[in-house]
Amino acid sequence: MLRGRAYDQVDMTAAKHQVSRGEDSRRSRAARAGIRDVAAEAGVSITTVSDALNGKGRLPDTTRSHVRSVADRLGYRPSAAARTLRTGKSGLIGLTVTTYGEEPFTFTEFAYFAEMARAATSAALARGYALAILPATSQHDVWSNVALDGTVVIDPADHDPVVAELVRQGIPVVSDGRPGGDVPVAGWVDNDHEAAVVGLLDHLAGSGARRIGLLAGAGTDTYTRLSTEAYLGWCARVGQQPVYETYPAHDPCAGAVAADRLLARPDRPDAVYGLYDPNGTDLLAAARRYGLRVPEDLLLVCCSESGVYASTEPPVTTLSLQPGRIGSAVIQLLIDTIEDRAAASAARPAAVGGRSGGGSRRAGAGHLAGHHGTAHPGPGVRPMVQRVMPTELIVRASSQPRVRATTVNQQRTPPAADR
Amino acid sequence: MLRGRAYDQVDMTAAKHQVSRGEDSRRSRAARAGIRDVAAEAGVSITTVSDALNGKGRLPDTTRSHVRSVADRLGYRPSAAARTLRTGKSGLIGLTVTTYGEEPFTFTEFAYFAEMARAATSAALARGYALAILPATSQHDVWSNVALDGTVVIDPADHDPVVAELVRQGIPVVSDGRPGGDVPVAGWVDNDHEAAVVGLLDHLAGSGARRIGLLAGAGTDTYTRLSTEAYLGWCARVGQQPVYETYPAHDPCAGAVAADRLLARPDRPDAVYGLYDPNGTDLLAAARRYGLRVPEDLLLVCCSESGVYASTEPPVTTLSLQPGRIGSAVIQLLIDTIEDRAAASAARPAAVGGRSGGGSRRAGAGHLAGHHGTAHPGPGVRPMVQRVMPTELIVRASSQPRVRATTVNQQRTPPAADR
């Protein structure tokens, strides 16, 4: 009955729409169907189509399903640009990768970034967002050409201009790694580097190391700085003279050279921790050149996410920063911030007058969060949220006590998880 | 003089604009500055602002610089969403990664994807586009929520529904890897896998191999299929009985097991080619377990982009697919397609009527293209462009002829480029 009447209007309404659009509706030969076309075809108004497809408004199920079927038949897909313009939400999150050298920002020089990006993409997708990869260089050309709901910055430099610009535009920014300087991010996620390094040095000392060396980078990023400081602090505490080499992290060859230098020193260490992913193989190769047996003459640990250290000769103990969990956590944090901020600005008009209305939005309620730094009081100005994630030491043969003699056919060592 | 007069109108124009916007212009307290605000502040129309900032229209330099300075002062950034809606170009390119298992699509299981994505991002950026990572699953939720100018699909499955949907929407799609089935992509880029495998097997045979084995995947992707076929063809040609093991590529442990199986066979090969990145270390470990010396008892080559094989013991010869060049080429191809298509549709209205007017748009004029499969005749329907890229065999100790006896302190072998 209602259906009948409503759909009897079809021709009129459709005709009106067609007229209002002028006679160039014949150019719709190969153009994508818009919401207007669906409305005309279904014999309803644009409003009704929008409501039917988005589950809003007061519509009987018959109308809803009818509109949906027409939309399906026409292959209608809402224009993302128009929706973004109207709603202010793009569903896009920027992922900023730091540019080590110049042009080709090293994004996967080490497996860390790749795994982190993978997990971040997956986590964003699960909440309906997509990820866009962007360079940290100040090419604001690209930055301002894509509508971002928020941004993740990996290891931001002190006083990062890109971050400042984003914040000025009101775009939420969270960082992977503690922000240096006074970078005004909304929050960050990082490992407990101090605890990781101390734990790992204790492990080496427990395996018999008397002088532990460090192979580190000359960079100023937070990871390098915190790890080096933790190493120096540990040395001071146990009364060991620090012995370390540094090299510019972005040059792959420099790592091998530095590893060689470290083992060539007169005060050669009997255990080494390498801060970067390729250091393990570099150190292994250097040890072979000097005739040092691992772990008999040299204990080895390196920070890596790569699986190759499970089957090197010998397998190398690695410290995993768990980039997957970091990437996931940083995305959760960012999306929470985005949605809280949206809810806050939606409730703002009422907030100035009386009660805050039915603000029943889920606001970071029961996440799988471990220990937050701060719980925010409500939608509004959140203090900086900081979240510290644990690391994992994967102990393999290269850092085991020097006991058993090695046979030719040694057992396969399964990757034992520790700590 | 002109300046003086023009800017004397400021107050009038500004007032008019303010009125036209109603009295709610006070809500502009914390809102981002729009083009209207710039126009009002500079005392010109929004048309002039747009023209001045985009380098269009007929404006004296004085006006241009004045508008620019005002825009800078207000911190004006054009809304990407509005611009996209108006122009139809978003500056965003989708990069589809194939989901091996279920949820967590393995994006960097192997260094190939990571390097390819890095190069693609870099190439896109250089031409003013950004990259968005998207899953190949048919979650069209996310797909239709982001405005894409085009999409790169990595190794599309036969009859991929996502690709079909994108093409139906008129979005250009190019693929990395030959598309299976009748996937209607606009073009593709791939290695010459046949030539790569044949060249590599010849190299092994030249180093003295009598029976070459293959460690392959059970997947149906084009890479695996073409490589396996090339191997079988080569075996048939030289009259060798094929000997190979396959395993599901997405399971990392399965690789080690399959490597073990291959060397445990009664018809054990004296040389092995591993199709996937981790196969090198897996085979090395398996060889150690069976007391086989490399390269004396077993020659080894694997397909990998990882640098670790330069410093394994011994260093392993690798086949590089040059993912960086692939990623760059595939992006160039896609952007060429996007911009050609845009130019074509811009010239279309005149084409049906009379002369084409002043259609002096640049239409894929002189690109840096190497050897295309086809040169397109003009803007319009391009045939499928297919581009084949060379591979690189990096010869290291693991596949060298068995001549010299190994000393304890062997020379560092520089990564020699071949072919």
Added chain:
DNA sequence: TTGGGGAGCCAATACGTTTCTGCATGATTG
């Protein structure tokens, strides 16, 4: 009979650009 109210739907507006068209004004030419 009549007024209230709810169910079902629609017109109009705003989002912030870009671009087409066109109106003045002064300079240049026949």
Added chain:
DNA sequence: CAATCATGCAGAAACGTATTGGCTCCCCAA
């Protein structure tokens, strides 16, 4: 001196959607 032209700019119409505030029925109670 009249006609033309180039210059500098402004008005207004899109682009395709979401949303606000109705408007029209019809039903039921008073």
